[in-house]
Amino acid sequence: MSLDLTPAALEREAPRLMRARPLLTMNNISRSFGDVRALRDVDATVYPGEVMGIVGESGSGKSTLLRMMNLEDTPDTGDYRLRLPDREDGNLFDLTRYQRRMLCARHIGIVYQNPHLGLLMRQSSSGNVAERLLIAGERSFDVLRARAREALDASEFPLERMDARPIELSGGMQQRVQLAKAIALEPALLLLDEPTTGLDVSVQALVLDTLKRLQRDRKITMVLVSHDLGVIRTMADRVMVMRHGQVVEQGLADQIFQDPQHPYTQQLVHAKL
């Protein structure tokens, strides 16, 4: 029996049972930096309530794609749609810079690997969270304080330290402040760029637990980029495997790990200790 495992053959014409509508759709995203083609014709679909994991080696384009999802960068070609209750469907890359900033602040949360990117290190932790609420138009001090407190609590941050500055906190605690800031406005989409890289193993497990709990209780849709296959395996429902700016394979997380179809994915999965 011949076995056709070309990408075209693997592209399954799937009959759709549930008619679930995606929250996020990206089509034909390409982006070059000089001669380097960081993303080549990438398509991505994320459904409400799921955790989509993106894996790939350094330079595969996974973080660039995540930055696109956070509207920090725009591609050379391609479109990006989010199905949000209060806005019309349209390519988000067509929005003005200000509109993009507002949309992100309101609907998209992000946690970076490096807390310096996501936090003002010399402002209090509660202030960092409140800043996000200020952008969305909240002005009452009491409301700001209460909601910052609530978000920090949901991120399992010790509230007695809510007025400490991130610079005084440990790495794990800084990630919790980033997380609180990201979820303060109950975003439709939470983006996680290597959120536990650099944390020691026990702290990493605690942060992942918090994320799992948030996903379960608040049904937050997440896109998680990590080069740590263990983290992806624990967290993700579906996985996209990227290499040289392209998606080489995507599927259910257990399928990607147990029955990888692409040679590169097989190599990647078998390299895991």
Next chain:
Amino acid sequence: MTTTPLLRVEGLTKTFRIYHLDSALHAFEDVSFDLHEGEFLLLRGHNGAGKSTLLRTIWRSYLPVGGHVWYRSGHGEIDLANAADVDISLLRREEIGFVTQFLNARPRVAAQDIVAEPLRLAGIAQDEALDQARHWLDQFGVRPELWRAYPSTFSGGEQQKVNLARALILPQRLLLLDEPTASLDAGAREALVRRLSDLKAHGVAIIGVFHHPGDVAALIDREINLNTKVVADQLTKEEDHVAL
């Protein structure tokens, strides 16, 4: 039976492609059978006959290379062999369960929380979910002092009990069992048989691989031998199981 089957497997074939060896491994080829609601099908065959692989292919951890798995879901009929990942995700949450002999739990989560999780995901309140979780841990013989402990510290048998309690806490329509009795003591085996018998009576269809099929002999309606692909309506005698 004259009713429409819940599951209709047609010509299912699975081959693994191993790139670094530049070879292909044939797991099973052209397997077909029907399964009705409330039916218990035993999969038999030598080691490596593809019993576990067949279960994983129906569950879609493995992608089949040919054939169909028609499943009559609560949302309509769907071919699990070709369904979109998002649909498989949904069916796994709502209708299809898979129990292996291994507990794949997140570290630092208490046994009772692991067991309660499917109920929490189904929207049941924390207190109610924990009550039910403790009930099932108790049924499978996990001692109360372990309920709030982390299963990573448990023995193999205890981990398996937690695994079963979690997998069977929420009734499914189709249940796939991969050697669930492997490391259980007699008490837990009895509890498992009781639970399976109860689920079967409520119409749950079950496909199972058992090291000792005698454990569940009373429940088995039919069996399929993956070496010969013969579907039999009755359980083969116990001495034949020893031979396999």
